[in-house]
Amino acid sequence: MNFIFDLDGTICFKGRPVTQHIMDTLKDLEQNGHQVIFASARPIRDLLPVIDHHFHSITLIGGNGSLISKGGKIIFSHAFSPVQLHAMERVIEAYKASYLIDGEWNYAYTGDPAHPLKSRVDPDGLAEEVKLEDLEQVVKILVLDSADQEQVASKAEKLGLRVHRHQGEGIVDISPPGIDKWSAIQEAGIKEKEYIAFGNDANDVEMFRHAKYAVMIGKHEELAHYADAAIPLDEACEEGIVAMLKDLAANTGRKGQREDVQA
Secondary structure, eight states: OEEEEOOBTTTBOTTOOOOHHHHHHHHHHHHTTOEEEEEOSSOHHHHGGGSOGGGTTSOEEEGGGTEEEETTEEEEEOOOOHHHHHHHHHHHHHTTOEEEEEOSSOEEEOSOTTOTTGGGSSTTOOSOBOOGGGOSOOOEEEEEEOSOHHHHHHHHHHTTOEEEEOTTTOOEEEEOTTOSHHHHHHHTTOOTTSEEEEEOSGGGHHHHHTOSEEEEESOOHHHHTTOSEEEOSSTTHHHHHHHHHHHHHHHSOTTOOOOOOOO
16 A cells, blocks of 8 residues: 655654664565655655654655656656746736745745744755745745735736645745645555555645545644544654654555554
């Protein structure tokens, strides 16, 4: 069975790496014949520092589905078209927005250096911070602050772009049309009901909708509609995740033959 994990707010917290306890449990999944995949809003560049080096060559989905890496190389990317990018540049200018804009590897940043997100951007120095016009392709736009975040989100949606509003962060997360984690899961050759998903936020909805079994970390009203189980986001969360993984692994065959998993 394929086990697909969101990262931030799901199995790693406050920008810290996934704990060794959870990583060891994921290695046990692999040893028992299951496949582990990470699917994050982070670009591949920022996904690598929070996971064990053991997993750097597996299938990694970044940028909410706009990037896929395998064997340590980006094998798929879906960028904004020049027309879409130019339109978003006009929106950014009109609403005096600050941003983090990602290419396949490098990035452009105009936000406050003290913004909580900045410490999670390229912490290992794997990329270069460049001007927006120097990015060959743009795969994701995070609008950190603006004169009106709701209007920025609305304008992006009217352009046909994929928009996520992150709970409690005030960030508008914009991806190219038709891009989400589920689209990337399909691109990676995995079909509906062929995976178990762990997630916590709106950008996990499509991944949950098509999963065989879905586990929500914390509480998110929209995501809860598609969750089969939930683990509270409290001091016992890590142990809850490990216990859930062991239960799922024990009750799900390598190819997902059994369906007697209990929530």
